[in-house]
Amino acid sequence: MHLDDLRAERRRWLRWKNIAPLVEAIDALPEPVVTRRSYEDVVTAELDPDYETRWGAEIEKTARMLMPWRKGPFHLGRLFIDSEWQSQIKYNLLYPHFDLRDKMVGDIGCNNGYYLYRMLAQKPAKLVGFDPSALYYSQFRFLERFFCSGIGYELLGVEHLEYYEEPFDTLFCLGVLYHRSDPVSTLKSLKKGLKKGGELFLDTFMIEGEEEICLTPAGRYSKIPNIYFIPTIPALKNWCYRAGFGSVEVLAVKPTDRTEQRKTEWIATQSLEDFLDPEDPTRTVEGYPAPKRVYIRAIRA
DSSP: OOHHHHHHHHHHHHHHHTOHHHHHHHHHSOOOOEEEEEESSSEEEEEOHHHHHHHHHHHHHHHHHTOOOOSOOEEETTEEEOOSBOTHHHHHHHGGGOOOTTOEEEEETOTTSHHHHHHGGGOOSEEEEEOOOHHHHHHHHHHHHHHOOOOEEESOOGGGGGGSSSOEEEEEEESOGGGOSOHHHHHHHHHHTEEEEEEEEEEEEOOOOSSSOEEOOSSOBTTBSOOOOEEOHHHHHHHHHHHTEEEEEEEEEEEOOTTTBOOOTTTOSOOHHHHEETTEEEEETTSSBOOEEEEEEEEEO
16 A cells, blocks of 8 residues: 555545534634744743734634643643643653654654654654544644644554655554554554664553463443453563564553543543542452553564
């Protein structure tokens, strides 16, 4: 399959998804007058006071049209988008383990691009996000009105990586694997997207244990319907080896807590506090172990 054909297919799909009202609202914003950009824990665009006085209400109205905001946070002038996930916690956990300078870098399941914006500080040669979500793509288009970063965004999934123009030095796949019904096939797709010796940074749900086994939820896990397999660390390592990775390093293990994921006015839906057993927060409402994540670095053989 040719990449141009895939892109044309996704453009047709976008029209079918009818995001025209969102696109029109984003494009209707006058060209922002940005006085400073910073890519720290809160990704920030400082705005000219006169511009913000005139257009601040319209900026906020457009941002609220794009809810829910899962990843962030962002400051656009005085507007603070307090996302459900405090994504800086995950990024700062991984940050000591990578050097992206002059590298070709991809983020699979990039959402609105928060992690990609953070990566700009390391001056990679190229940054590309992959995510087939029309909403998250629209959020990225909105943010790019202020950041003009040059980050690439492909409305494609992990299965399309092998068709991309060139392989990557480094791939990130954060919070995606447990949504895939065939995790080994997903890891194989990630491997195909990497240069030989390239590195993959991945996090996924895990369960404790030394056996090479995984939890397979009968229905929902933490009220999420599309969670298929939650492995022990030995099982996850075996998946990586069977997919063609030569080494796997565990970087961290961390429970998800309410400082990292919580309900805010920018999602208007349930969050972690609603997913856990109110009488036993070590269990989900379904009775499974509460969410815990393992972070790994895997090298393509």
